[in-house]
Amino acid sequence: MSVTEALAPDRDAYELRAEDVRVPPRTFRERLRYLGPGIVLTASVVGSGELLVTTSLGAKAGFVLLWLVIIGALVKVWVQVELARWTILNGGTALAGYGAVRPRIGRMGWINWLWIGLDTAKNFQRGGVIGGAAAACSIAWPIAGAELSRTSLVLWTVVITVVSVLLMSSSRYSVVERVTTISVALFTTSTFALVLALPFTSYSYSAADFGTGLSFAIPAGALGLALAMFGSTGVGADDMTNYTYWCLEKGYARWTGPDDGTEERALRAEGWLKVMQLDVLVSWVICTLTTLAFYIVGASVLAPQNAVPEGNDVITTVSRIYTDTLGSWAEVAFLVGAVAVLFSTHVAAVAAVPRLWTNTLGLMGVIDWNDLAVRTRWVRIFTVVLPAVWAAMYLFVQSPLLLLKIGAIGNAIFLLAVLIAVWQLRTTEVDRRFRSGSWTTAVLAVSTVAITGLAVYALLEVFGISAGGG
Template sequence: MKENETISPPTSLGRILLAVGPGLIVAGSIVGSGELIATTKTGAEAGFSLLWLIVIGCVIKVFAQIEFGRYALISGKTTLVALDEVPGPRIKGRGNWLVWYWLIMWLASISQLGGIVGGVGQALSISAPLTQQGVAYNQAADAEQLARFDAFRQAHHRGETESDVSTSNTWGTYDATYRSADPGQHLQPHDTAIWAIIISLLTSVILVVGRYSLIQSFSTALVASFTLLVVVNVYWLQSEAEFAFSAKEFLSGLMFSFPEKTAEISPIRTALATFGIIGVGAAELITYPYWCLEKGYGKFTGANDGSPQWKQRAAGWMRVMHFDAWGAMLIYTFATVAFYLLGASVLHRIGLNPEKGDMVRTLAVMFQPVFSEWAATVFLFGALAVLYSTFFVANASHARTFSDALRVIGVIAHDEQTRDRWIRILSGVFPILCVVIFIAFPAPAQLVLISGIAQGVMLPMLAAAALFFRYKRSVEGLEPGKTWDVFLWLSAVAMLVTGVWTVVAVLS
């Protein structure tokens, strides 16, 4: 780093807030897949009983996140370069065990983005169908969802706890016109795939020409707009007798309890997959330092020359990073709880589970009690905002991490010019790869949960890395205090338990 690139850190609250940003980008990728899809699906399956796990998942991993960011700031090293320093099995000149498992997790993560772009395609195919079949499918599917919703309300008014409704007649005309080769399944139109292809191509262009400031501003605006809508929805939901939740129900969700597994669903397995991706999941733990470096925190701190001035700058920029990470945590935790409450209050009570081709349409039902005939329009705007924000930010992140991985495993040269060139190339390629995955496996919710499982397995590995950075890579005079260490160890234990629990749940 050049000496003239160093900048003294801001000290006033106002200037510190102007210097944050990496956490907002991470929040942009979190709110889409984790909150909108995985969290609401967990609420739909488990009701209120797993709210405690969702809250812990948002808060506890921030300590490890900051350790990763701290080492990036004081060393100027990217995450995968830093992970390659962690002791353990390695291939000489080709990376260690952590880097190679990250490559496995990356495969699952890119599949997750296939699910995300599929969700964007679903939202657009509902709001703007491209074919006559798409129009007919929307009419039949909307009629089915409305029938289920009305049946639940009627049952509630009669004092019944369960509703039973036949929806076969809503599909009669459609199934007769568009016959499916698979009995019992409705033939899916191609509108979703077409929209997904269009969105992927557009994203490739934007990312190839885009820069950090564009990514930060765009993702922040998208997430903020829909988060506001969700909060309004949860608030007004309390005025709907059938869907309002009591303080007792809310508090019961914060107790350590578990829902029962049924033949159709496994709420615990879904929740564990959700735990891996809500808040800062394994993918975000790895990408966060990249955005810190791109924001300039490491460059502004400068190379460690051992001087008191350097330590002062490092401490100041670490303080900014703390504001950034914890501020983002408050935002996405608030949003996560709101999404979970919607899933538990509306979808769980009606008996709907967001899956496969009707994932987005099912999620839109959460807005039906408050926004009634405007529900689909309001939700589709929000779904497009957060799902596309995730797709946009995560592809940008993957381009940076994967190009770095190519350096670590010795595929490309280590100079920054080569890495920057590969970031541009991969920024154009990855969105296309995502849509290919979705077309090959058109089940968005399942793709997201597969990634959650892979990330859950990696959490204990990253916990070990965070402890390694804390105790083996700290700079004297910049070590955190004992209280921080206690919470860092608690974070590591929680991540270890989650990883082991995830493996057991998957194998059982």
Template sequence: MSTAPDSAPTRDPYTLTADGVKEPPVGWKASLRYLGPGMILSASIVGSGELIATTALGAKVGFAILWMVIFSTLVKVAVQVELARWTIVTGNPALTGYNKVPPKIGRVSWINILWIVLALSKFLQFGGIVGGVSVAASILIPLGGPPLGTTSVTIWTIFMVILSIVLLYKNSYRLIERGAFALVVIFVFATVVIALGLPMTPFGYGADDLLGGLTFTIPAGAVGAAIAMFGITGVGADEITYYTYWCVEKGYARWVGPNDGTKDWERRAKGWIRVMYKDAIISWVIYTFGTVAFFIMGAAVLHPQGLAPEGNKMITTLSRMYTDTLGQWASIGFLIGAIAVLGSTMWAAIPSWARMYTNILATFGAFDWHRSPVVRLRWIRFFTVIMPIIWGVAFLVLRVPVLMVQIGGVVTGVFLVAVVVAVWYLRKQEVDKRLHGGNWFNAALVISSVAIGLLGIYTLLNVFGFSIGSS
């Protein structure tokens, strides 16, 4: 999607017209060139959740909770796909849909009010991500003082904020998609290879370790970390939400066209929904392998040594996963990789959250989302500038990246329940039954919804001091 400096896109993907339709490809080979939103999703997911939260959990509890790592990546996909189905059919992004779910307070739905709470908590989470990138860069190339000193970390934080703004200000979909692909693939591949090679090192693991992690138990003292991990690994509430924006900007909804009630429209809708299925499946494979690899590395390398990634020493502790298995030379590779993997989260999150903030303004009546593309783009660019600045300030004030990321994860887990409510409401009210998934998908959607609901309730009870069982 190309844009002129001060104008809307030449063909606005959020405007559905009859002349914008395109026949959907048939089969995997023909569909490959139309995939991409899932890669942006993977760039966001294979970042703070995997490198920080999942690894920290593995370091804390060992292999005991491996089952939940796998479960957390798998269980939310059906909800993600169902919301994207609604988007492709209507051409609307998620927050527009959330605002239709009653009850409302004035113009705004209760879900969007809860989203604002989520957005505020994300200042902490993304502040932690900015901090992680800056600390890694400072260790690699100290500026003005020792690697973990205030001066060097501050200089790198300011540099990373400015660099993010400069690179992402244009908000070109094509640029964002290609950058996400480049940042994700290399580091995830290297991490998976290392995790699979650990059995040949002093930090090897065996089948007993893996099987012991599939016993569906949560060790004492690990409940809070596990809940944060569930909210932040795999597709979280924010990723499920902004996946819809990238599906629209890729062109899926525009290629389906406005609903004219014809068989041709139904056929196109089913075809592009199938393409979206493929996109979601590939991204799930990518971030699941990355998630499991990071967890195994934390459990196999850090846990036996009693190491836990905390504070500004998070990056140096995490680097032990590499240096303790490959030697000191690997620390440079890890630092470059850490910058890439955490940077990929920033790369995907900044334009994604800029779109969501802009969309929430539209729900408040600041402008018309569909009819004012020029105004929409200006607001997106405004948030592209202001958000990294706020995140950088949050890190420099607090300087506890692991805790900051985990707090965001807990709130994300709670908001997942609201997303499930919205998905079922929009499915019933606005998705033609002819376009609903088959029996297997519908069963998966029910299981996914129930699991998210139960975990959300459990999270709320723990937040307010109620405990169920031992923790």
């Protein structure tokens, strides 16, 4: 389904050369062969909040906020498309684009400095992902002591961290795409199987439930819960940022080539932009359907019992309910899905975050980002160091859900900064020929309003000011 570019070790995926240009595919079927960055993004998005946070939110709200899962995912995807459009046309990473947004502080833009601060907060969330995966593995196979015992959790945390580092040690995009594609296939299949089995249990859902969930209502006192759900679903600001690196390493910008002002280059750009848009669409569909599945689990199974589990109990409670209703096979299916979801998110982070920190060092002037050997060395250093830090954070706090919530607040604030950057870049650095049409611009404006509201809510939360009940 995908074409994974195999670059020679001495070729730079971030350098645009005239000899690397490629005629874009013209048919839908041909474009499917060039998908890939969206699959990596899906692995990153589904798991960071969906399995733990979205399931818990479904347990709290029931079906009534089902519509917000769809809207939350749909609204933010337009910002992702605009940022990727700039990347393909200019060949620059998102962090480089953020540096163009004034005012500048030293060698970097203010958004770059904001990213540094908020990515530190995201480390808590990444620790939570490792913890969730360790908990799922411990329930499935407590290799030492009882399930969820301290010893079992520590050992699984170490195993997950080491395996992910080894998988990503080559720092090659082709490896990232293959690993995440397998993980996405696993968690998508297992999750849908469980949701489709629910109607045959005492926790069945009905058409009336979906009618309630699509009524666009927010219950009294649930504004805070609704905004939290909007922030936790769909593509986050860090995911949008990461996506530009995968578009570059897949080859979309390289195959478009440097801007030489010719009509041939413009036609190539239009063709590869269409591939990117299809890639985003497929990713959005998978992310939305999987998130809906997790929400339905919470609303169907947990909400009727008033069971709103916290921390590791999210995985324990849901897996045991499946066992009680469907038998042991369902617990196995759920745990396979849980491990695949959380591990794929972790692997995607191990692949992406070292690239971003290395790029940041380059923007600071500490290293030469354009030197392939130097860049590769620093990416590999961060690939070892950062996962160890995330694992330590989880073992210290021991609550995946709490860690995920801390990271989600930081991500919501950064999302507003990304939005500012996107509007400036599309206005000043994207030729009118390639800008989105009036309808898409209107949708982006609606997204701007919604995202701004989310950012304001997140700031109120930080300062302890209640924006609504729930």
